[in-house]
Amino acid sequence: MKQMTQLIILCFFLLTSVGCQKYDLMNEEEQFSTDGSSFSFRLPSGWQVEKDYKEVFNEAALFGAEDTNSRSVMFIRAQKSEQLNEQQLVTQTKTALKQYYLVDEVEEETFQIANFSAVYYPLKSVYDNRAVWLDNYFIATETHVVEFLFYRPRQGGTEGQQEIIRQSVETLKQLETTASSEEKREEITEQKVTTDMLSIQLTGHKIQGDKLIIRYVLTNNSEKQLIPLKEWEELMEVTEAESLLDITKVTDESDSELTYLQERSSQRLPAGDSVETVVVYELQQDQGDITIQADEQRINGDKPVVLKIER
Numbered sequence: 001m002k003q004m005t006q007l008i009i010l011c012f013f014l015l016t017s018v019g020c021q022k023y024d025l026m027n028e029e030e031q032f033s034t035d036g037s038s039f040s041f042r043l044p045s046g047w048q049v050e051k052d053y054k055e056v057f058n059e060a061a062l063f064g065a066e067d068t069n070s071r072s073v074m075f076i077r078a079q080k081s082e083q084l085n086e087q088q089l090v091t092q093t094k095t096a097l098k099q100y101y102l103v104d105e106v107e108e109e110t111f112q113i114a115n116f117s118a119v120y121y122p123l124k125s126v127y128d129n130r131a132v133w134l135d136n137y138f139i140a141t142e143t144h145v146v147e148f149l150f151y152r153p154r155q156g157g158t159e160g161q162q163e164i165i166r167q168s169v170e171t172l173k174q175l176e177t178t179a180s181s182e183e184k185r186e187e188i189t190e191q192k193v194t195t196d197m198l199s200i201q202l203t204g205h206k207i208q209g210d211k212l213i214i215r216y217v218l219t220n221n222s223e224k225q226l227i228p229l230k231e232w233e234e235l236m237e238v239t240e241a242e243s244l245l246d247i248t249k250v251t252d253e254s255d256s257e258l259t260y261l262q263e264r265s266s267q268r269l270p271a272g273d274s275v276e277t278v279v280v281y282e283l284q285q286d287q288g289d290i291t292i293q294a295d296e297q298r299i300n301g302d303k304p305v306v307l308k309i310e311r
Contacts (some may be wrong), residue, residue: 023164031061037143038175044164060204060215072152084140086110086117092140100236113170116141127151137169193294197222212281219274228277229265235295239283241288245281
């Protein structure tokens with residue numbers, strides 16, 4: 001009987017300890033940067049920075065981390081943009097999320113972080129073949145729309161964890177940028193290609209084994225349907241050590257997002273619509289530098305669009 005009583009007390013202690021877990025933020029700030037702009041924020045306590053965030057989380061990621069106390073993960077992406085007001089931010093992000101989630105079934109929450117407009121979407125998602133909650137935040141900074149993606153288990157998640165994630169996002173600060181105002185205006189379009197029919201915005205890339213994966217958003221500005229992959233092939237040229245690379249596919253069924261994005265590249269895109277997709281190239285063996293370049297005869301503007309990737 002005494003042993004049974006001790007067991008009950010022990011179980012009660014463990015349950016209340018988990019239920020009363022304290023959530024707070026780390027004292028030190030983490031930093032990430034893109035396109036000449038730097039940002040800082042504070043992670044929740046117990047989270048560990050992942051150095052290989054592009055390979056582990058997402059090819060467009062700028063930062064990534066994992067919670068050592070649960071199976072939660074997070075990463076950050078950013079897209080160049082003029083500073084948006086609240087309505088512009090909601091319209092843009094909701095349109096993008098509708099491609100992946102039932103956004104109309106959730107109620108977004110808008111708020112301010114210093115002078116930046118922000119919006120939060122609580123979404124049901126799947127990560128690493130697990131049902132999860134996705135706390136998806138977008139913040140319109142001076143030069144970018146910064147996106148925080150926190151994936152946490154549906155079972156075992158608490159309001160305390162959700163609240164500390166919100167507090168972490170609210171610590172976002174834009175640090176001093178290395179570019180002048182005039183340079184920043186030019187940088188906003190340096191990875192965007194525009195023709196009379198379409199625009200292509202490069203959003204990320206990564207090298208996975210012998211494959212180069214390029215992520216982009218294509219907007220159909222014409223009056224007819226377009227196939228993203230066909231338009232990319234006609235407009236863009238990718239070379240390694242000055243040799244043209246061949247387009248291929250990644251057949252990794254465990255990466256459901258990559259599979260989905262590859263499928264979208266061959267689907268017809270209606271006039272006026274945008275789609276995020278990927279193109280995959282087979283790399284050569286000489287480990288040379290990679291160049292992504294648009295056909296200068298077709299693009300609008302005098303400035304050539306060239307992106308170099310050092311290997």
